Amino acid sequence: MTAGPLLLIAAAGLAAGIVMGRAQPRLWLALTLVATTAGLLAAGTILLGAPAWEWRSGFDFAGEEFHLRLDGVSSFFLALLSLIGGLGAAYSHEYWTDERYPKSAGRGRMWWSALVLSMGMVLLSSNGLHFLIAWELFAVSSYFLITLDRQRRDVRAAGWLFFAASHFGTLCLFAFFAAIAAHHGTWELGPMRDDPATAWLFWLALAGFGLKAGLFPLHIWLPSAHANAPSHVSAILSGVSIKMGLYGLVRFSGWLPVPAAAGWVVLGLGAAGALLGIAFALGQNDYKRLLAYSSVENMGIIAIGLGAALVAAPPEDAGWARLALAGALLHAWNHGLFKSLLFFSAGSVLHATGTREMSRLGGLWRTMPWTAALFLLGAVAVCALPPLNGFVSEWLIYVGLFDAVTSHGSAAWAAMPAIIVLGMTGALALATFAKAGAIIFLGAPRTRRVAHAHESGPWMRGPMLVLAAGCVAVALAPLAFWPAVARAVGAWRPAWEASEPPAAFASLGPVQLTLALAGVTVAMALWERGRHRGVRRALTWDCGYALPSARMQYTSGSFGGLATGWFGWILQPERTLRRPRGLFPREALALQRVPETVLERVMTPVGGVILQVSAAARRLQHGRLQFYIFYVVVGLAALAALVLFGSMR
Amino acid sequence: MGLNLLALASSRLPSLIGAVSVQGIALGVMPLLIEHELRWLVLLVAVATVGLKGFVIPTLLRRAMRTANIDREVEPSIGFVPSLLLGAGGTIAAVALARALPLLPEHTGSLLVPGALASVLTGFVLLIGRSKAISQVCGYLILENGIYLFGLLLIHSTPLLVEAGILLDLTVGVFVIGIIVDRIQRAFDSLDTRKLTVLRE
Numbered sequence: 001m002t003a004g005p006l007l008l009i010a011a012a013g014l015a016a017g018i019v020m021g022r023a024q025p026r027l028w029l030a031l032t033l034v035a036t037t038a039g040l041l042a043a044g045t046i047l048l049g050a051p052a053w054e055w056r057s058g059f060d061f062a063g064e065e066f067h068l069r070l071d072g073v074s075s076f077f078l079a080l081l082s083l084i085g086g087l088g089a090a091y092s093h094e095y096w097t098d099e100r101y102p103k104s105a106g107r108g109r110m111w112w113s114a115l116v117l118s119m120g121m122v123l124l125s126s127n128g129l130h131f132l133i134a135w136e137l138f139a140v141s142s143y144f145l146i147t148l149d150r151q152r153r154d155v156r157a158a159g160w161l162f163f164a165a166s167h168f169g170t171l172c173l174f175a176f177f178a179a180i181a182a183h184h185g186t187w188e189l190g191p192m193r194d195d196p197a198t199a200w201l202f203w204l205a206l207a208g209f210g211l212k213a214g215l216f217p218l219h220i221w222l223p224s225a226h227a228n229a230p231s232h233v234s235a236i237l238s239g240v241s242i243k244m245g246l247y248g249l250v251r252f253s254g255w256l257p258v259p260a261a262a263g264w265v266v267l268g269l270g271a272a273g274a275l276l277g278i279a280f281a282l283g284q285n286d287y288k289r290l291l292a293y294s295s296v297e298n299m300g301i302i303a304i305g306l307g308a309a310l311v312a313a314p315p316e317d318a319g320w321a322r323l324a325l326a327g328a329l330l331h332a333w334n335h336g337l338f339k340s341l342l343f344f345s346a347g348s349v350l351h352a353t354g355t356r357e358m359s360r361l362g363g364l365w366r367t368m369p370w371t372a373a374l375f376l377l378g379a380v381a382v383c384a385l386p387p388l389n390g391f392v393s394e395w396l397i398y399v400g401l402f403d404a405v406t407s408h409g410s411a412a413w414a415a416m417p418a419i420i421v422l423g424m425t426g427a428l429a430l431a432t433f434a435k436a437g438a439i440i441f442l443g444a445p446r447t448r449r450v451a452h453a454h455e456s457g458p459w460m461r462g463p464m465l466v467l468a469a470g471c472v473a474v475a476l477a478p479l480a481f482w483p484a485v486a487r488a489v490g491a492w493r494p495a496w497e498a499s500e501p502p503a504a505f506a507s508l509g510p511v512q513l514t515l516a517l518a519g520v521t522v523a524m525a526l527w528e529r530g531r532h533r534g535v536r537r538a539l540t541w542d543c544g545y546a547l548p549s550a551r552m553q554y555t556s557g558s559f560g561g562l563a564t565g566w567f568g569w570i571l572q573p574e575r576t577l578r579r580p581r582g583l584f585p586r587e588a589l590a591l592q593r594v595p596e597t598v599l600e601r602v603m604t605p606v607g608g609v610i611l612q613v614s615a616a617a618r619r620l621q622h623g624r625l626q627f628y629i630f631y632v633v634v635g636l637a638a639l640a641a642l643v644l645f646g647s648m649r
Numbered sequence: 650m651g652l653n654l655l656a657l658a659s660s661r662l663p664s665l666i667g668a669v670s671v672q673g674i675a676l677g678v679m680p681l682l683i684e685h686e687l688r689w690l691v692l693l694v695a696v697a698t699v700g701l702k703g704f705v706i707p708t709l710l711r712r713a714m715r716t717a718n719i720d721r722e723v724e725p726s727i728g729f730v731p732s733l734l735l736g737a738g739g740t741i742a743a744v745a746l747a748r749a750l751p752l753l754p755e756h757t758g759s760l761l762v763p764g765a766l767a768s769v770l771t772g773f774v775l776l777i778g779r780s781k782a783i784s785q786v787c788g789y790l791i792l793e794n795g796i797y798l799f800g801l802l803l804i805h806s807t808p809l810l811v812e813a814g815i816l817l818d819l820t821v822g823v824f825v826i827g828i829i830v831d832r833i834q835r836a837f838d839s840l841d842t843r844k845l846t847v848l849r850e
Contacts, residue, residue, distance in 0.1 A: 625785070626726065629776045644749060 003053040003070055006042035010035040010082070010120065017113035022106035029093050032113060036086030039120065043079035046070055047484035052491070054126075062129055064187050069126035072491025073254065076329060076484065077240075077247045078123050080336045083470070084239045085116040087340065087463035092232040094459035095347055096148070104148040108230070111148075115141040115236065122244055128177035128187040135173060139166040142241060146229040158224035161599075165211060165221035172208035173248075176201055180256075191255050199257045205248060206266070213245025215303055216273030219296045220599040223280075226292035227356070231347025234288060238295045239340035243332050246302060250329070253310060254492040263310030267414050270303025271421040278428040279567040282560045283594035286356045287349070287436055291342050294382060294432065297425060298335045302328045304418050305397045308404060309492075311411045318411075320403030322496045323504070326485045327396025333481075334389045334474060338381035341467040345375040348460055349440060352453035358436065358556040363445040367453045372441040374464045379433035381471050384426050387515040389474035392508060398422065399504045428563065435559040444550040476516060479509050557592045564594065572597050662783055666710050669787050669794075672768075673702025676794055680801060698797075701816055706790065706823050713826075714783055727778030735778075739770030761798060768795030786826050793819055 013035025021028035046053060057066035070078065089112060098105045118141055121134035143166070147159035179201055181187045192198070211218040222242070226234045253262065277296030284290040305328025312321030348371040349364065350356060365372035377388070384390035401422070404415035445451040455461075474481055482501040490497030539548065557564075564571055576591040595601070620631075677699030680691050727735070743766035750762065772792025776785055797815070 626777045626780065629773065633773045633777070 003042040003045050003050065003075075004055060006038045006045070007053075007068075007070070007124070010039040010042065011117065013038065014113045014117040014120070018110055018117070021109035021113055025093065025098060025105070025109065028109045028113070029089055032089040032116070033086050036082040036089070036116070039082035039085070040079055042070065043075040043082060046072065046075035047079065047487050049483070049487070062133065064127050064129050066130065067126040067188060068124040069190075070124060072487040072489075073247070073251055074123040076488040077243055077332075078120065079484075080243060080333055081116065081119050081123065081240050084236050084336060084340050085112075085119075087344075087466055088112070088232040088236045091235070091344055091347070091460055091463045092230075094457050095232055095351060096230055101149070104150075108145065108148050108233075111141045111144045112233075112236075115145060119240065119244060123247065126189050128181055128189055131189070132170070132173060132177055136170060138241075138244065139163070139170065142166070142237065145233040146225050146237075148230055148233070149228075152228075154224070155228045158221075158228040162221045162225040165218075169208045169211035169218075169245075172204050172211075176204040176208060176252075179204070189255065193255065193257050196257050199259045201256060202253065202258045202262050205252050205256075206262075209245040209248030209252075210269070211245065212242060213249065213303075214242050214273075214296050214299045215245075215269045216276060216296065216300065217269075217598055219273065219277070219299075220596060220603055222296060223289050223292040223596055226295065226343075227286055227288040231288070231343050231350060234292070234347070235340040235343035238292065238343060239336040242295060242299060243336060246299070246306075246332055249306065250492060253306070258310060263307050263312070264414060265307070266303050266310055267307025267418060270300045270305075270307050271418055273297065273300030273303060274425045275300070275421050275428075276567075276570060278425050278432060279563070279571060280594065280596075282428055282432045282435065283564045283567070283571050283573060285358055285556045285593075287358050287361075287440060288343070288346050288356050290358075290432065290436055291339065291346060294342075294429070295335070295339060297429065298331065298339065298382070301394065301397065301422065301425065302331050302335070304328075304422065305331065305400070308397075308400055308411070308415065308418070311414055312404070318404075318407070319502070320400045320407060322400075322489060322498070323396050323403065323502055324400030325492065325496075326489050327393050327398075327400055329488050330396060330474075330481065330485050331390075331393035334381070334393045334471070337467050337470045337474070338378045338388075338390060341374060341378040341464055341471065342382065344460065344464045344467065345371045345378065348456040348464070349375075349453075351456055351460070353450050355447075355449075358439045360447050361440045361445075361450050362443045362550065362553060363441070364450065364453055365441040367451075368441075368455045370455055370461055370464075374461075374468050375441065376437055377468050377471065379437050381475075383429045383433050385430070387475055387512040387519065389471045389478075392475060392478045392512070394422070394426070395508060396505060399502075431560070431563055435556055439554070439556045439559060443553045446550050446553070476513050477509055478512070479506060570597055572601065662714055662781070663711070665784060665787050666707050666714075669710075669790050670703050670707035672791065672794055673706070674699050676797060677703060679798070697816055701820055702790070702794070705820065709823055710783060710786060726780050727774070732774050732778050735774050736767075736771050739774065740767040743767040743770060761802060765795045765798035768792070768798060771795075782826070786823060790819075790823075 013031045017028050017031045017035065020031070042053075052069065052071035054070075055066075055068045059066070089109075092108065092112065096105055096108050101108070115138065118134050118137035122131060122138055125131040125134055143159055143163050146162055147155055149155050150159070177187070180189070180198065183195070183198055184192065206215075207218070211221075214222040226237050229237060249266075274297050277293050277298075277300055281290045281293035281297060284293060305324045309321045309325035309328070312318040312324075348368065349361065352368060352371075353361060353364075355361070381388040381390040384394040398419065401415040401419050404411045405419070406412075445453075479501060482505065486498060486501070564573055571594050574593045574595060576589065578587070578589040580586075580588040677695050677697075680695050680698075740763070744763040746766060747762040769792055772788050772790075772795060775788025775791060779785060779788060800815075
């Protein structure tokens with residue numbers, strides 16, 4: 001079957017899901033799974049070599065003809081959307097049920113279908129006006145999904161922040177598409193690279209799409225929204241939604257001319273986002289916030305790859321730039337896989353324990369072995385450690401940047417610091433996820449409720465297992481995924497179309513396989529040894545104190561304290577400390593919180609000033625007719641003066 | 650123009666209305682004095698103006714005042730002396746401004762333009778500086794008189810229909826305001842527009 005009928009099935013399934021999802025959860029799940037499978041197949045046909053699919057309607061919608069297009073770039077992202085859209089629906093079948101959330105479960109199903117459908121429309125639209133409509137629907141349905149649990153105050157606050165930020169981005173996009181339409185005389189989109197006059201529009205697109213993608217100074221809405229949303233929503237937001245911003249950047253940097261500085265700026269933003277994102281993640285105590293900041297980091301890594309490709313874009317066919325772009329795109333897929341996996345397992349922990357604070361958890365690997373194992377698998381992947389899939393895509397970016405350095409061009413000046421930043425990011429990511437894994441799953445339970453946690457059921461475990469299988473597949477057989485990546489790269493820059501995978505990539509598969517086999521062998525050997533000889537259980541060395549309790553374990557704050565100190569200049573942690581006093585001290589207290597610095601130290605004060613000015617201006621509206629007439633007189637006099645003195649000059 | 654200052658200085662509503670009505674009559678007679686040959690069109694406009702502005706509208710206002718049973722004080726928010734000073738300043742400014750305006754050569758020497766501007770300014774001062782609904786209507790009338798005076802310059806080129814339309818508009822406006830004044834009085838026990846601020850949203 002070609003892409004057209006498959007997409008029709010997908011759209012029909014999702015539309016029916018919107019209508020029927022409220023009342024019939026089983027039917028909705030079936031419809032969503034059929035629709036997303038169809039979408040995945042449609043994307044697969046294009047990625048595996050079918051020619052790009054295009055369709056124009058004979059009728060008008062909002063004054064413009066429908067123009068849909070599914071090419072290498074959009075089908076690449078459509079595949080990710082379909083996968084996570086389907087798995088998230090299956091996960092929510094157990095996680096956000098009618099029994100637990102009678103008020104919001106039906107609404108959640110409806111908006112889930114709406115979200116997947118509108119994101120699909122964003123990917124397919126090839127008309128600026130329809131793109132904007134789909135983009136706005138996408139933002140609105142995300143908002144309603146984030147605020148599903150709207151009884152809680154911080155959920156509402158996070159929703160509003162998301163909505164406000166999203167509108168700012170949409171404003172930039174309105175200007176962007178309107179300027180394109182004004183310049184070319186049509187809302188139709190397509191490759192239009194040969195008009196350098198529109199190059200400056202890239203900055204508008206960078207602001208609009210970069211905000212959605214969570215690039216560094218524009219990420220302010222992301223942590224609270226992703227942390228407060230229900231976990232299956234967090235998964236699709238982190239795994240797919242922010243990739244829509246990336247899709248916009250990739251799409252329009254491929255279709256439109258870009259200014260010369262674009263690549264450098266994107267690369268710089270990416271490097272800053274990668275390093276600072278993971279530094280913020282390390283400082284968090286809320287594990288969903290930690291994952292959200294890790295998304296900022298990963299989007300930074302992707303932006304580094306994309307920026308490198310843009311730096312090289314003018315001199316055609318730079319092999320290293322192709323590698324960097326391929327790495328960025330593959331990392332988008334990988335991040336979608338392992339971040340969804342991590343959010344799903346975070347949701348499983350939240351489902352079982354009811355808290356998002358790491359310092360209240362601990363020892364969960366005994367009661368939740370599946371969740372613990374899957375979380376650790378995702379954590380290894382997100383740290384880009386071999387032999388998992390995060391390493392594959394970061395390896396491509398690394399190789400691209402190293403080749404850029406050895407090419408001795410001007411790009412070497414950008415590539416060199418980017419490599420260093422990537423290395424530091426990797427180390428900090430390892431520390432972050434060692435902390436998260438250790439505090440949540442290892443040690444002893446810190447509260448009673450945690451000690452009685454239960455493992456999640458098959459509907460939650462199934463999607464996690466599928467995602468883990470995806471991670472392992474990309475990791476062990478990266479070559480199988482090369483055609484899809486090459487297809488997307490070729491759609492971005494036709495001159496870079498190449499069927500042969502680069503040598504550095506071809507040799508990766510066997511190495512990964514060997515490493516994985518070695519790892520599994522060592523693990524099994526240790527397991528056997530432990531079973532034969534038995535494991536001796538004893539207290540850790542405790543400075544001679546004979547009665548340690550679960551509360552004396554490392555907390556997340558103490559685990560990350562050192563590294564948080566290095567980044568104190570940007571993290572600005574807030575500490576409250578009450579030291580024990582006297583010979584028989586009663587109580588002592590140490591609290592630490594890492595604020596969202598950009599939001600709380602920059603945006604909020606600026607917003608406060610704007611509010612003050614507005615409040616002062618609002619005093620002009622007091623309801624006294626006499627003063628209103630006075631304003632009119634003053635305005636008229638000013639106009640008269642303007643005309644009079646303007647004509648004199 | 651003296652009438653403008655009188656209107657500004659009057660502390661009681663009846664005298665304010667009187668000033669407006671006298672100004673209306675003067676305004677109505679004006680075209681007869683300006684035009685050298687009498688034509689039926691000019692005559693018609695003059696008669697209608699005198700009738701409406703000199704008698705009908707003031708009568709309406711007086712009746713509204715009586716039925717609403719307002720005390721006759723004007724209650725200025727800008728005092729009489731400052732408003733007189735403002736009016737005088739406005740008149741001087743109007744004369745100065747009329748010099749600067751790019752007028753047709755046959756209008757340059759005429760006092761019509763400064764007179765019109767001064768009336769408009771006076772109307773504004775009244776609108777801003779008085780708080781009762783009826784005195785605001787008077788301010789609006791004086792403002793309109795200024796505009797009408799300016800329109801006299803163009804009496805030959807303005808169609809009769811437009812003139813008649815303006816007059817009709819004005820009459821209906823005053824009529825409506827008369828009714829509203831009555832309603833406000835019943836609803837709020839006061840005609841002080843300052844007390845309407847609760848309705849601002």
